[in-house]
Amino acid sequence: MATYVTQEGLDKMKVELEQLEKIERPKITQQIAEARDKGDLSENAEYDAAKEAQGMLEMRISKLKNIIFDSKIIDESNLDISKVSMLTTVRLKNNATKAEQKFTLVPDNESDIKAGKISINTPIAKGLLGKVIGDTADIELPNGNKLSFEILEISL
The missing domain is CATH 1.10.287.180 (Transcription elongation factor, GreA/GreB, N-terminal domain)
Known part of the structure; x- marks a missing residue:
C-alpha cells in the first residue's frame, strides 16, 4: 500500500x-x-x-x-484548495471560545503539532475534510468532547 x-x-x-x-x-x-x-x-x-x-x-x-x-x-500543484484536503492549511474559528487556529493536514509520518501540522487521520482532520469556507465542522473527539469550528480560510 x-x-x-x-x-x-x-x-x-x-x-x-x-x-x-x-x-x-x-x-x-x-x-x-x-x-x-x-x-x-x-x-x-x-x-x-x-x-x-x-x-x-x-x-x-x-x-x-x-x-x-x-x-x-503528493503533487501540490494539483491540489484543489476550494475545499479542505491533504496538504491544505485551514484557518478555523473555535465556535465555543472564538479563538482562531491554523492547521495543515499532512500524512501521518509528517505530523508535528508544534508546527501546526496534524495527521490527516486525526479526528479533527477527518472532521474538516471536504469542508469549504464558511462551513461548520462539528467534531467528536475520542474522549467524548465535541468541538465546533467555522472554516475561515483554506490555502496551501
Missing part, C-alpha cells in the same frame, strides 16, 4: 535513513564488540542492551526503507 508523502517529508526520511545506516549502525556495532570483549555474554548487561538497541535500529531502518520504497509524492 502506497504511503503518501510530501517531497519535504521524503527528503527528511532519506536523511534519517542515511544517519542511521552510516552513523548509528557503526556505533552500535562498536558497542557490541566492546561488550563482547568483556567476557561472559550470559551475564553481560552491556551486551544485551547493545543487542537490543541494534534490533530496534534495524527495525527502524527496515521501516524507513519500506516507506521510502512505497512512497508516492
Whole structure:
C-alpha cells in the first residue's frame, strides 16, 4: 500500500535513513564488540542492551526503507484548495471560545503539532475534510468532547 508523502517529508526520511545506516549502525556495532570483549555474554548487561538497541535500529531502518520504497509524492500543484484536503492549511474559528487556529493536514509520518501540522487521520482532520469556507465542522473527539469550528480560510 502506497504511503503518501510530501517531497519535504521524503527528503527528511532519506536523511534519517542515511544517519542511521552510516552513523548509528557503526556505533552500535562498536558497542557490541566492546561488550563482547568483556567476557561472559550470559551475564553481560552491556551486551544485551547493545543487542537490543541494534534490533530496534534495524527495525527502524527496515521501516524507513519500506516507506521510502512505497512512497508516492503528493503533487501540490494539483491540489484543489476550494475545499479542505491533504496538504491544505485551514484557518478555523473555535465556535465555543472564538479563538482562531491554523492547521495543515499532512500524512501521518509528517505530523508535528508544534508546527501546526496534524495527521490527516486525526479526528479533527477527518472532521474538516471536504469542508469549504464558511462551513461548520462539528467534531467528536475520542474522549467524548465535541468541538465546533467555522472554516475561515483554506490555502496551501
